[in-house]
Amino acid sequence: MTAEPLELGTATLFEASGLPCDLDPAFRPVWPGARVAGRALTVQAAEGDNLPLHWALEEAEPGDVLVVDAGGARFGYWGEVLAVAAEARGVAGLVIDGGVRDTARLRELGFPAFGTHIAIRGTGKRWRGTVGAPIVMRGRPVRTGDLVVADEDGIVVLPEAVVPGVLAAGRERVAKEEAFMARLREGELTLDLYGMRDLPELP
Ligand SMILES: O=C([O-])CC(=O)C(=O)O
Ligand SMILES: [Mg+2]
Numbered sequence: 001m002t003a004e005p006l007e008l009g010t011a012t013l014f015e016a017s018g019l020p021c022d023l024d025p026a027f028r029p030v031w032p033g034a035r036v037a038g039r040a041l042t043v044q045a046a047e048g049d050n051l052p053l054h055w056a057l058e059e060a061e062p063g064d065v066l067v068v069d070a071g072g073a074r075f076g077y078w079g080e081v082l083a084v085a086a087e088a089r090g091v092a093g094l095v096i097d098g099g100v101r102d103t104a105r106l107r108e109l110g111f112p113a114f115g116t117h118i119a120i121r122g123t124g125k126r127w128r129g130t131v132g133a134p135i136v137m138r139g140r141p142v143r144t145g146d147l148v149v150a151d152e153d154g155i156v157v158l159p160e161a162v163v164p165g166v167l168a169a170g171r172e173r174v175a176k177e178e179a180f181m182a183r184l185r186e187g188e189l190t191l192d193l194y195g196m197r198d199l200p201e202l203p
Pocket of ligand 2: 079081101102
């Protein structure tokens with residue numbers, strides 16, 4: 001269920017979906033090569049407070065990706081300790097609109113984390129937040145149970161119901177591009193393959 005989306009990659013999944021399923025490009029992997037796919041478990045946190053992340057680890061199922069709205073605040077909401085706890089419970093990764101720290105250790109652990117900042121400033125533990133309720137990540141709604149796929153190009157979030165169709169369309173797209181690339185290697189031009197020579201000029 002998660003190998004194929006990773007193999008197709010976020011750019012292909014986005015194009016194949018025909019949906020506004022991409023998260024803001026401000027979300028970046030905190031170490032090069034990080035990638036993850038899994039069921040979203042949504043978390044809402046307050047500015048500078050990571051208590052809901054600790055609660056989320058109790059709720060999480062193996063294979064879940066924590067998707068956290070922390071309002072983009074520049075705090076280190078997540079680091080080595082939480083990653084070790086997450087790995088022990090089979091949590092597959094993290095996407096947070098906020099900061100992450102201990103990034104060298106996360107890379108060594110191989111724990112895939114995506115955030116909008118790397119930040120060393122620690123958090124308080126005063127507001128329990130929500131775990132599992134729908135959230136909005138920089139304008140994109142995310143529900144627990146959605147498929148989240150994150151790689152070096154970006155992040156897509158797909159409602160469960162559309163996943164089989166998007167995977168099928170993604171496979172078709174890859175096959176078509178592979179056929180095109182075989183012809184490009186023979187010297188043909190994208191202008192001809194994509195039929196772009198006779199495009200009408202802007203009036
Ligand atoms: O402790 C925290 O709140 C965040 C962190 O650095 C870790 O999990 O290692
Ligand atoms: Mg730490």
